[in-house]
Amino acid sequence: MFKQLSERFGPWVSLGIFLLMFLWLVMLVILPQILMIDYSLRPNLPPSQIGGPDDQYTLKNYATLANNAIHQSIFFKTIWSSVLVTVCTLVVCYPLAYYLAKVATPRQAALCVLLLIIPFWINEILRTFSWFIILSYRGPLNALLLSLGFIDRPIRFLSGDGGVIVGMVYAYILFMIFPLYNAIESLDSNQIKAARNLGSGWIRTHYRIIIPHAKPGIATGCIMVFMLSAGSYAVPALLGSPGSRWFTQIIYNWFFEGGDWNQGAAYAFILLLLCIGFIVLMMRLFKVGLGDIAR
Known part of the structure; x- marks a missing residue:
């Protein structure tokens, strides 16, 4: 990689790029994680007792989750809901990515991409709050359904996890569609034409040719959407009901309301371990490596 960069930009510029990458990786990724692990293994003590005899490494902060049934249920619900968000986002984005890559003209594709990107010029909290207005009890969606006669009374869309899932699918749609588009766009269209000429239906063509070729893009999109969903705070806080708390909200409460940074770090x-496990699972499921995902 360094050789390729040197041939393109020269040795000094390439060295600078590598140094910046190294500093970014160490300062913003590795050191914060090491500090978080250190915090998680220490008890929550007053400043005067830090470094004293009671300041010893312990697993009590991790045992808290094992002994708290409510936090366990929220943790597993967060996992399941994040998987559901990932699947829904994939189902929504795959047809659109295929259309952009193989059906639309360059002008149509550029217009669609522009329409997808423009809403993301607005802050995420404002975009999420717009869904709160749309899905509210007396919001425009209920008004439309009532006027069309589909329902007799307004529906409480925000009473469970439905609003959170809809908001997350919308919030992270670009993180799924662009990896899918890049993967499908690299497929030779002659393979699709050959399969169609040999009598293969559209479902079989997608299953046997397009989806296997797009596996790196599918894996990348699923990893990104799942990690963003599992770590989201703003969307569940705005669109979730009191009975649909997210695990990130528990972490936030430990840090900023309970003042227990050690427990929050645990x-x-x-x-974080859950997200790493999901990455490994996706790589094994789609039989792709880090090099395939990074392309």
Whole structure:
């Protein structure tokens, strides 16, 4: 990689790029994680007792989750809901990505991409709050359904996890559609034409040719959407009901309301391990490596 960069930009510019990458990786990724692990293994003590005899490494902060049935249920619900968000986002984005890559003209594709990107010029909290207005009890969606006669009374869309899932699918749609588009766009269209000429239906063509070729893009999109969903705070806080708390809200409460950074760090590290496990699972499921995902 360094050789390729040197041939393109020269040795000094390439060295600078690598140094910046190294500093970014160490300062913003590795050191914060090490600090979080250190916090998670220490008890929550007053400043005067830090470094004293009671300041010893312990697993009590991790045992809290095992002994708290409510936090366990929220943790597993967050996992399941994040998987559901990932699947829904994939189902929504795959047809659109195929259309952009193989059906639309360059002008149509550029217009569609522009329409997808423009809403993301607005802050995520404002976009999420717009869904709160749309899905509210007396919001425009209920008004439309009532006027068309589909329902007799307004529906409480925000009473469960439905609003959170809809908001997350919308919030992270670009993180799924662009990896899918890049993967499908690299497929030779002659393979699709050959399959169609040999009598293969559209479902069989997608199953046997397009989807296997797009596996790196599918894996990348699923990893990104799942990690963003599992670590989201704004969307569940705005669109969730009191009975649909997210695990990130528990972590937030430990840090900023309970003032127990050690316990919050333990919960955050558990969530990090979950995300790492999901990455490994996706790589094994789609039989792709880090090099395939990074392309």
